[in-house]
Each structure stands twice: as structure tokens, then as C-alpha cells.
Amino acid sequence: MSPVAAERGAAGAAPVGEPAAAERAPRLPRTPLGFCLRYMRVYLGFVLAMIVFEAGQSVCSIMLPYAIKRIMDAVAAAQAAGGAVWPLVEQPLWLFAGLNLGIVLCSRASGALLVILGPELRRRVRRELFVYLQHHSQRYFMSNFAGALANRLAEVAQSVAHTLWTVLFDFWPLAISFVVSLVLLAGVSTDLALVLGGWVAAYVSISYLLALRCRRYARDYAAARSLVSGKIVDSVSNVMNAKLFARREHERRYLDGYLDLEVARARETFWFMERIRWFQFLAAMLLMLGIIGYALAIWSTGGMSAGAFAMAASLALLLIEQARGLSRRFLEFFEYIGNINDGVTMIVRPHEVVDAAGAVPLVVTRGEVGFEHVSFAYTPERPVFEGLSLSFRAGERVGLVGYSGSGKSTLVNLMLRLFEPQAGRILVDGQDIAGVTQESLRAAIAMIPQDPMLFHRTLMENIRYGRLDASDDEVIEAARRAHAHDFIMATEQGYASLVGERGVKLSGGQRQRIALARAILKRAPILLLDEATSALDSVTEREIQHSLEFLMRDRTVVVIAHRLSTLAHLDRIVVFHEGRVIEDGSHDELLARDGHYAHMWHMQAGGFLPESEAGERQARALAG
Ligand SMILES: Nc1ncnc2c1ncn2[C@@H]1O[C@H](COP(=O)(O)OP(=O)(O)OP(=O)(O)O)[C@@H](O)[C@H]1O
Numbered sequence: 084m085s086p087v088a089a090e091r092g093a094a095g096a097a098p099v100g101e102p103a104a105a106e107r108a109p110r111l112p113r114t115p116l117g118f119c120l121r122y123m124r125v126y127l128g129f130v131l132a133m134i135v136f137e138a139g140q141s142v143c144s145i146m147l148p149y150a151i152k153r154i155m156d157a158v159a160a161a162q163a164a165g166g167a168v169w170p171l172v173e174q175p176l177w178l179f180a181g182l183n184l185g186i187v188l189c190s191r192a193s194g195a196l197l198v199i200l201g202p203e204l205r206r207r208v209r210r211e212l213f214v215y216l217q218h219h220s221q222r223y224f225m226s227n228f229a230g231a232l233a234n235r236l237a238e239v240a241q242s243v244a245h246t247l248w249t250v251l252f253d254f255w256p257l258a259i260s261f262v263v264s265l266v267l268l269a270g271v272s273t274d275l276a277l278v279l280g281g282w283v284a285a286y287v288s289i290s291y292l293l294a295l296r297c298r299r300y301a302r303d304y305a306a307a308r309s310l311v312s313g314k315i316v317d318s319v320s321n322v323m324n325a326k327l328f329a330r331r332e333h334e335r336r337y338l339d340g341y342l343d344l345e346v347a348r349a350r351e352t353f354w355f356m357e358r359i360r361w362f363q364f365l366a367a368m369l370l371m372l373g374i375i376g377y378a379l380a381i382w383s384t385g386g387m388s389a390g391a392f393a394m395a396a397s398l399a400l401l402l403i404e405q406a407r408g409l410s411r412r413f414l415e416f417f418e419y420i421g422n423i424n425d426g427v428t429m430i431v432r433p434h435e436v437v438d439a440a441g442a443v444p445l446v447v448t449r450g451e452v453g454f455e456h457v458s459f460a461y462t463p464e465r466p467v468f469e470g471l472s473l474s475f476r477a478g479e480r481v482g483l484v485g486y487s488g489s490g491k492s493t494l495v496n497l498m499l500r501l502f503e504p505q506a507g508r509i510l511v512d513g514q515d516i517a518g519v520t521q522e523s524l525r526a527a528i529a530m531i532p533q534d535p536m537l538f539h540r541t542l543m544e545n546i547r548y549g550r551l552d553a554s555d556d557e558v559i560e561a562a563r564r565a566h567a568h569d570f571i572m573a574t575e576q577g578y579a580s581l582v583g584e585r586g587v588k589l590s591g592g593q594r595q596r597i598a599l600a601r602a603i604l605k606r607a608p609i610l611l612l613d614e615a616t617s618a619l620d621s622v623t624e625r626e627i628q629h630s631l632e633f634l635m636r637d638r639t640v641v642v643i644a645h646r647l648s649t650l651a652h653l654d655r656i657v658v659f660h661e662g663r664v665i666e667d668g669s670h671d672e673l674l675a676r677d678g679h680y681a682h683m684w685h686m687q688a689g690g691f692l693p694e695s696e697a698g699e700r701q702a703r704a705l706a707g
């Protein structure tokens with residue numbers, strides 16, 4: 084059994100733990116309508132119940148004028164007959180009371196459902212989008228900003244809920260009110276019903292068209308608003324520049340230009356909305372005059388009762404009240420749909436790096452890594468590797484050297500399958516990494532990146548990220564080994580201190596040591612160090628060296644460093660140049676060969692590589 088397998092104890096050749104979190108990405112629809120329907124389907128029971136209660140409330144409200152008509156007709160009949168009023172009005176009064184009770188019960192039942200469903204719906208949308216987002220590739224996250232993505236998640240969740248509410252609480256009750264009013268009016272006069280029907284058809288279509296036209300203004304206004312926010316963010320984050328160059332006045336004037344633009348756009352939008360309101364008020368007036376005038380004419384010829392006249396008038400009033408904001412609601416509806424569309428287009432794209440069908444967990448027994456004829460380019464016109472073949476033996480400690488930009492970090496990214504090669508294979512213990520689950524691959528590799536990021540969580544949590552079930556003592560032990568314990572204890576709250584967004588409250592070297600402690604906890608069979616100690620002074624680096632020795636024991640290790648003294652003691656050194664291996668051997672062999680490496684070794688003033696060949700020439704010129 085290899086040392087690695089031995090250390091992993093009884094688990095031996097068992098798959099390197101597939102973390103429980105290997106939740107599959109949900110299949111999400113890519114159109115706004117499909118997206119909303121998905122969640123309506125999930126909560127179908129709730130939605131149907133709300134449809135029923137809203138319909139109930141709406142029917143009860145619009146029936147009130149009808150109950151009043153019945154009461155008035157009963158009173159008139161009793162007066163005409165000269166008898167007692169109560170027996171005749173009793174039934175209509177019960178109807179009136181029943182309708183009022185119906186409004187209260189239906190509206191509150193629907194309100195209760197909203198309280199239960201609303202937050203749950205938003206949570207579900209946001210969580211599913213988050214899980215979907217987690218499966219996106221490194222490339223995706225490099226071209227989409229974290230803040231923008233987080234906003235989108237919240238916005239889509241909010242918009243899905245609001246779309247649903249607009250349909251359930253605005254459009255649907257209004258449709259019911261229209262239909263019930265038409266039926267009630269048709270009961271007293273077909274002509275009146277026709278007048279109302281014509282008005283409704285015209286009003287809804289014109290409102291819709293106006294909302295469509297207003298959309299352009301609303302969009303421009305929203306764009307202007309976010310432009311201003313963007314400019315303010317940019318200016319605030321560059322406040323240092325503004326101070327250093329005494330340019331605060333310039334910044335104010337610069338912002339004023341954009342604020343003026345926002346004002347202009349806002350006025351355009353609001354003027355258009357004002358025109359919509361003109362239409363609404365005029366339409367309401369027409370309906371009022373039309374219905375009342377017409378009903379009056381019918382009444383005066385004895386064609387309807389006083390009660391029926393009162394009903395027609397109050398129906399018109401109620402409808403006008405309900406229909407008043409229709410254009411604005413259409414406009415908001417478009418806005419929600421637009422938000423969902425933007426969010427879905429940004430987030431619900433096909434995933435770039437996915438587990439192959441039937442992917443199995445990686446089984447690491449020895450820790451051998453092989454690159455076979457690997458070709459890779461971030462962008463097609465600039466290949467990084469072309470047919471690269473390279474292998475690292477089990478338990479071997481390899482240093483990678485090369486000028487900045489020669490492809491060292493890229494090699495490591497490919498091993499972690501953060502990017503996929505366009506050709507060739509990468510094998511770990513004979514298994515093509517394209518055929519194993521990504522979670523198991525990354526669980527088998529501990530990586531300390533060039534610029535480690537930390538969560539805005541406590542130091543304890545940040546280190547424990549390497550192994551979630553590690554005890555406090557184990558975390559502290561790892562921190563000691565990484566020479567992080569002392570500076571952690573010197574912070575105000577020790578291990579409970581927060582480190583600021585992405586770890587900004589720590590120095591570069593402190594962040595690296597936290598990352599090192601985390602990697603120590605992880606105990607993965609393959610270890611990748613990408614400039615893991617570059618930000619440390621040589622004294623601290625030397626102190627850490629023996630912890631690193633401990634960490635590297637019985638593991639396959641790849642160390643990238645510009646400071647060659649960091650690599651000299653490793654088993655093997657591979658020299659990269661423009662994506663090709665140009666030298667490969669131990670430190671002594673390479674020195675003896677007197678090639679590229681030997682040259683760099685001798686050039687290295689104070690243990691650092693020159694930044695580029697130009698820098699090297701310059702250094703040589705200075706030295707010579
Ligand atoms: N995400 C990316 N998108 C496009 N090109 C990239 C990306 N990352 C790196 N590159 C390019 O790929 C090449 C190799 O970069 P890589 O980061 O592997 O270099 P490196 O050897 O690690 O350099 P350094 O020593 O500076 O860390 C460079 O030309 C770089 O500009």
C-alpha cells in the first residue's frame with residue numbers, strides 16, 4: 084500500500100469523500116413565463132386556493148350594489164303596499180350582511196395564504212438559483228461580478244413573487260368584477276350591459292397599449308438610475324484618488340452631469356404617466372356620464388326601478404375605482420417580467436464544466452498525475468498549452484518555474500478542472516478527471532492559490548473550512564503549524580475575529596498562512612501550492628518551511644514559486660516557457676546542465692526572478 088493510502092487508514096482505496104453537498108443543479112426554465120409557471124406548479128394548492136378566495140372576495144364586493152338594489156326595491160314595494168317594511172327587507176339585508184362577511188373572510192384567508200407562501204416562494208427561487216449558480220464554471224465567475232449576481236438573485240425572487248401577486252390580486256379580481264358587473268347590468272338592461280362591455284374592452288386595450296409605450300421611458304429611466312448608482316460606487320471606491328489629486332470638486336461636477344440625465348429621464352417618464360392619467364380620468368368620466376345618463380333615461384321611461392338605477396351607478400363607481408391603476412399595473416407587470424428575463428438570461432445558462440453522465444467518484448490510491456497531449460486556450464487566438472505531456476509520480480515533490488504568464492497557474496487550474504482542456508487528457512491514478520465527479524476530484528486536492536481569499540467569517544470558521552468536522556484543538560494545531568497562531572491571538576477577538584470582506588483586514592502574508600492552515604487540515608493526497616509563500620518575508624518563510632515539509636510528507640506536491648530558493652530542495656524542478664516544458668530534473672542536475680534554470684538561479688538577486696525577459700536583460704545590464 085502506498086503511503087497515501089496507508090495514511091488514509093482503513094478507508095484505503097475508498098473514494099475520497101464525496102461531500103454530502105453534491106446537490107445536483109436544478110433544471111430551470113429559460114423563459115420568464117416558464118420560470119413563473121414552474122413555481123406556480125410547485126405551489127399549485129396555494130395558488131388555486133388563492134384564486135378561489137380572491138374570486139370570492141371580488142364577487143362579494145361587486146355584488147354589494149346588487150344587494151342595495153334589492154333593499155331599495157323592497158322598501159319601495161313595502162311603501163307602495165303600505166305594509167310593514169321588515170318582512171320584505173329581511174332577506175336582502177341578510178344578503179348584504181352575508182356579502183360583507185364574505186369579503187372579510189375571503190380577503191383574510193387569502194391574506195393568510197400570502198403570509199405563508201410569499202416568503203417561502205422567494206426563498207425557494209433564490210435558493211434554486213443559488214444552487215444553479217454554484218455549478219457554473221470559473222470562467223463564468225470571472226466575467227460576472229459577485230455583487231451583480233447576488234442582486235439578480237434577489238431581484239428575480241422578488242419579481243417572480245410580484246408577477247404572481249399582480250395576476251392573483253390585480254388582474255384576476257378585476258376580470259371577475261368586470262364579468263359580474265356585466266351579468267348584473269344585463270339583468271336590468273341589455274343596452275346598459277353593452278355600453279359597459281364596450282367601455283371595458285376599449286379601456287383594457289388602451290391601457291395595455293399605453294403601458295407598452297411607456298415601457299421605453301421606464302427602461303431609459305431605470306438605466307439612468309443605475310448609471311448614477313454605478314458612478315457613485317466608482318467615485319466612492321476611488322475616494323482615495325479624489326483626495327490624493329484634490330479632485331473632489333471635479334468628482335461633484337462629474338456626478339452632476341449624470342444626475343441631470345436622471346432628472347431628464349424621470350421627467351419624460353412621469354410626463355408620459357401623466358398622459359396616461361389624463362386618459363384614465365377622462366375614461367372614468369365618460370363611463371360615469373354614459374352609464375348614469377343612459378340609466379336615467381331608461382328609469383325616466385319606467386324601464387327600471389330606482390334600486391336598479393342605484394345599482395348601475397354604484398357599479399360604475401366601483402369599477403372605476405378598481406380599474407384606475409390598470410396601466411400602471413401593466414407597466415409593473417412588464418417590469419417584473421423584464422427583471423425575470425434579465426436574471427434568467429444571466430444565471431440560467433448551460434453549465435460549462437459538468438460531471439459526465441455516469442461520473443464516478445475519484446479513487447486516489449497513490450496520487451499520480453499525468454497530462455497527456457493537453458491543449459488549452461482561454462481564448463482561441465491565444466493558446467497556453469499545445470500538446471503538453473507531463474507527469475508527476477506518486478509522492479513526488481515538483482517545483483514549477485517559469486516567467487510570469489508562462490502557464491503555471493493554468494496547469495494547476497486544469498488539474499482542478501476549473502477549466503477544461505480542448506484536447507488531451509489529464510489522469511489522476513489512471514482515471515481521466517473528465518470522467519470523475521468534480522466534487523471528489525477537488526476533495527482529493529488541497530490547493531493554496533496565488534491570492535487566497537477568505538470568507539467574511541471568523542478566523543476559526545475560515546480555517547475549519549479545510550475540514551468541517553475538525554475540533555477547535557485541531558484547528559488551533561493547524562494554525563500553529565502554519566505560524567498563524569501568534570498573529571491570530573494578537574487580534575482583538577482571537578479566533579473569533581472577523582477578517583473583512585475577502586479577508587481585507589489581514590495582510591497578504593497573514594492570508595497565506597490562514598490558507599496554509601486550512602490546507603493542513605484538509606489532508607488531501609495531492610497538494611498544489613501556487614506561490615503559497617510569496618507574500619512572506621524570507622524569515623517567516625524559512626520558519627514555515629518545516630511545517631511545509633510536514634504537509635508535503637507522503638503526498639504528491641506541485642509547488643509554484645518565483646523565489647527559486649523555495650524550490651531548490653524539492654525532488655524535481657520543471658521549467659516552463661510559453662506553455663512548454665524546456666527543462667526537467669533535480670536542482671543539482673539543472674544547475675549542472677547550465678541551461679535556463681541555472682541561468683535564472685544565478686540571476687536571482689535576493690532570491691527573486693526578474694518579471695520578464697526584458698526585466699532580466701535589464702538586470703543583466705545592471706549587473707554587468
Ligand atoms: N482567465 C483568463 N482568461 C484569459 N487569459 C488568461 C486567464 N488567466 C490567465 N490567462 C493568460 O494565460 C497565460 C498563462 O497565465 P498563468 O496565470 O497560467 O501564468 P503564470 O505562469 O501562473 O503566471 P504568474 O507567474 O504571473 O502567476 C497568460 O498569458 C495569461 O494572460
Ligand SMILES: [Mg+2]
Nearest residue numbers: 491492493533
Ligand atoms: Mg500564476
